[in-house]
Amino acid sequence: MLKQTPLNATHRELGAKMVDFGGWDMPVNYGSQIEEHHTVRSGCGLFDVSHMLPLDIKGANARAFLRRLVANNIDKLQVSGKALYSCMLNEAGGVIDDLIIYFMDESWFRLVVNAGTAEKDLAWMEKMNADWGMGLALTPRRDLAMIAIQGPNATQALNEALPGVDQITANLKPFNAAAMGEMFIARTGYTGEDGFEVMVLAKSAPFFWKALMEAGGKPIGLGARDTLRLEAGMNLYGQDMDETTSPLESGLAWTVDLKTERDFVGRAALEKSEVTKQLAGLVLLDRGVLRSHQKVITKNGGGEITSGTFSPTMQQSIALARIPLGIAPGEEVEVEIRDKKLRVKVVKYPFVRNGKVLI
Amino acid sequence: MNIPADLKYTPSHEWVRVEADGTLTVGITHHAQDLLGDMVFVENPAAGRTLTKGEECAVVESVKAASDVYAPVAGEVIAANGDVEASPESVNKDAYSAWMFKMKPANAGDVAELLDAAAYQKLVESEAH
Numbered sequence: 001m002l003k004q005t006p007l008n009a010t011h012r013e014l015g016a017k018m019v020d021f022g023g024w025d026m027p028v029n030y031g032s033q034i035e036e037h038h039t040v041r042s043g044c045g046l047f048d049v050s051h052m053l054p055l056d057i058k059g060a061n062a063r064a065f066l067r068r069l070v071a072n073n074i075d076k077l078q079v080s081g082k083a084l085y086s087c088m089l090n091e092a093g094g095v096i097d098d099l100i101i102y103f104m105d106e107s108w109f110r111l112v113v114n115a116g117t118a119e120k121d122l123a124w125m126e127k128m129n130a131d132w133g134m135g136l137a138l139t140p141r142r143d144l145a146m147i148a149i150q151g152p153n154a155t156q157a158l159n160e161a162l163p164g165v166d167q168i169t170a171n172l173k174p175f176n177a178a179a180m181g182e183m184f185i186a187r188t189g190y191t192g193e194d195g196f197e198v199m200v201l202a203k204s205a206p207f208f209w210k211a212l213m214e215a216g217g218k219p220i221g222l223g224a225r226d227t228l229r230l231e232a233g234m235n236l237y238g239q240d241m242d243e244t245t246s247p248l249e250s251g252l253a254w255t256v257d258l259k260t261e262r263d264f265v266g267r268a269a270l271e272k273s274e275v276t277k278q279l280a281g282l283v284l285l286d287r288g289v290l291r292s293h294q295k296v297i298t299k300n301g302g303g304e305i306t307s308g309t310f311s312p313t314m315q316q317s318i319a320l321a322r323i324p325l326g327i328a329p330g331e332e333v334e335v336e337i338r339d340k341k342l343r344v345k346v347v348k349y350p351f352v353r354n355g356k357v358l359i
Numbered sequence: 360m361n362i363p364a365d366l367k368y369t370p371s372h373e374w375v376r377v378e379a380d381g382t383l384t385v386g387i388t389h390h391a392q393d394l395l396g397d398m399v400f401v402e403n404p405a406a407g408r409t410l411t412k413g414e415e416c417a418v419v420e421s422v423k424a425a426s427d428v429y430a431p432v433a434g435e436v437i438a439a440n441g442d443v444e445a446s447p448e449s450v451n452k453d454a455y456s457a458w459m460f461k462m463k464p465a466n467a468g469d470v471a472e473l474l475d476a477a478a479y480q481k482l483v484e485s486e487a488h
Contacts, residue, residue: 017396032451033422034397223396223423289400289420310399310422338418 005050006145006202010209014219021222022116024051029221036224037312040191041355044153045220046212050145051115054184054199055122059136062109066101068264069128071247073257077103083175083188086255087247088121089266093273094243095250097121098235100188102177110177110184112146112197114237128265144184145205149217150195150228152355158185158196160215161208169196190225192232192353227309230318233281233350239292240279240306240320246270249322251279279306280327281349282319282335283359286342290319290335297334297341300324305335313352314359320349360480361389363455367470368479371413371429374455377470383462385431387419389454390483395421398447403439403460410434410462412469417459419450432469434462 002025011018016027027048029036039045057065066074072086082103088096097117102110113121122140129136149158159166168178168185174194177186184199200208213219226236233251235241241250248256248270256270282305284290290308297303303323311318319335327333329348334341347359362368367375372391376384392398400420410416410430417428438461443449449457464470474482 028423029396032397034399227422287400287402289425291425310420312422 003051005048006205007048007050007147007209010206011048011219016219016221019222021051024115026051027219027221028223030219033221033223033227034312036218036220037227039218040151040193040220040224040228041313041352042152044149044151044157044217045191045224046209046217047148047150047220047222047225048145048209049148049197050202050205052146053113053115053118053121054141054144054146055111055113055125056139056141057109057111057125057136058107058139059134060107061134061136062107065129065132065134065136066109067262068132069125070099070101071256071264071266073260073262074101074103075260075262077101080104081172081176081178083177083186087241087252088124089247089264089270090243091265091269093246093266093269095237095241095245095247095252096124096243098237098241098252100186102186104179116238141199143202144199145202146197146199147205147209147212148189148191148195148197149212150189150191150220151193153216154193154195157212157215157217158198161211161217190232190234191228192234192350193228193355227312230307230309230320231311231313231350231352233320235279235320236307245322246273246275248273248275249277249279251320276325277303277322278325278327280321280323280329281347281351281359282308282321282333282344283314283347283351284317284319284335284342284344285332288317288337288342290317290337290344295336296321296323296344297336298323298327298331300326311351313355314357318351319344360483361454362476362480362483364476366455367431367473367475368482369429369431369473370482373428373431375431375470375473376458381464381467382437383431383434383464383470384458385428385460385462386458387428387450387454388479391426392450392454395419395426396423397421398450401444401447401450401459403441403444404436406436406438408436410436419447428459430462431473432462432464433466434464437461437463
């Protein structure tokens, strides 16, 4: 039996094509994935991301716990509502998950973790909580639904759908969040556009979704979510990195704090490790579509595509690939597709931000 | 379900039109394009290529996934549709006018082994369960 979000019936009413997404019954599109993609770049798209898990960490030691638990520096969060993107590593320096941490107050941090890793994450955190004697309460918030509202018209749609929220959206900076009663409004997303991720009580989600649609928001499936995030150069857990890969070879060095003295899980292993690979952007010069696991051939040795797709914004195929160090943006390499070798250019990503092609 | 009665079909979701001169026009079915979603790449076999029955001879790729297209019968490719390679989305718009290639069957009798519309409909329905 697939797990359902509080918006399952809503998706079905809207005629969504539903798929098994890691054990969740989720909409992959509501018609055309490419049209949905363009809607988010030019208007306002709505995503049900309730399969992801909000997790509250409460207690006096919350900050001390996160200092040891995650690779990014939690002490960057000093102002209530500020968010931090980080990896949670295992002792070998592999990535258990990537997550967002919101600082609400010294005894309350809210995390959002991936759907497919939620149980594993929770077990790991509970173990650390016990091992380190932190005495924290870790509460999974399956009573919440999460809706992402993304695109240049996201603010307008949210303001119209939710009277009074304009007081918050007017002052909410990117990567910040605010609580409004039971609601939690974050200016974050996974598309490369302005927008919000809003958590509401599960029972209110269908009504809120309809209000957002009346305010001009269009439903967007997980298919377009993937092409949007890839254009935006954002990693996908399980594809671009996992427990066997180092964040330093996954384009995530910027999220790993090795500058401060702080000891965190995985730090010792990372400091001992030799970095030989990099995550690079690729643009296909020949006809075809880049896909994950295709082989990359470079003058410094082989690599592999971790995420590939056809970019609806650029109208050509793009990818993220783990390739040897020493291959610079602008260089041409080859990708093997069905026993043919196709020409590919290495580029600096993101590919697209705020509706504009950056390549 | 959109399964024209005047066409033949394969279990791998190709449609085949038997032309008056005995040549075959081949594409992928409405059901196949619906499963794949927005099409972004089509690669057809070159004219002159000899195909065995069931041989992987063309590729269609949607945003979501790549899928092989198989030769419905043995024969020789006599034409490939460049328009559909240039506009892969035409497969989504009308799968039955967006033909991919034409072929001359090695044995005219092989066409009898293809599915008719009723049999193909049954197959699609059984796959849905």
